[in-house]
Amino acid sequence: MVDKLSKEKRSLLMGRIRRADTTPELAVRRLLTLLGYRYRIHFEGVSGRPDIAFPRKRKAIFVHGCFWHYHQGCPSGRIPKSRTKFWLTKFEKNRARDRRQIRELRQHSWSSLVVWECEVDKEDLSKKLIRFLGLPRSTG
Numbered sequence: 764m765v766d767k768l769s770k771e772k773r774s775l776l777m778g779r780i781r782r783a784d785t786t787p788e789l790a791v792r793r794l795l796t797l798l799g800y801r802y803r804i805h806f807e808g809v810s811g812r813p814d815i816a817f818p819r820k821r822k823a824i825f826v827h828g829c830f831w832h833y834h835q836g837c838p839s840g841r842i843p844k845s846r847t848k849f850w851l852t853k854f855e856k857n858r859a860r861d862r863r864q865i866r867e868l869r870q871h872s873w874s875s876l877v878v879w880e881c882e883v884d885k886e887d888l889s890k891k892l893i894r895f896l897g898l899p900r901s902t903g
């Protein structure tokens with residue numbers, strides 16, 4: 764699908780996804796609020812600047828677009844057929860940054876959860892969030 768996008772559309776898409784409040788991230792935040800969690804967004808208090816942070820729990824959630832973060836095994840995590848080398852380099856850079864963020868957080872005793880874009884609409888996501896965070900309104 765993605766390979767068929769024109770260059771123009773692709774850069775439009777890139778601009779949209781580059782912005783902080785991507786749609787999948789908003790969806791996850793909405794779900795967290797619904798479940799009764801309170802969180803901080805784009806938290807500067809720890810290295811890695813997690814998308815969604817729970818400072819008292821020392822937990823972070825990253826919401827990753829399947830295309831940009833090259834979700835392996837996912838239909839959206841594919842390498843476009845044109846400019847393959849360019850995309851491979853780009854994806855590898857993104858993935859390296861993801862790993863670095865998680866590693867830096869771990870060094871500060873934070874644990875991280877990655878939520879993929881393709882998981883956002885699944886019922887299991889609530890369970891996954893609760894499993895990671897503990898029951899809502901416990902230690903905030």
Ligand SMILES: [Zn+2]
Pocket residue numbers: 829834837838839840879880881882
């Ligand atoms: Zn995916």
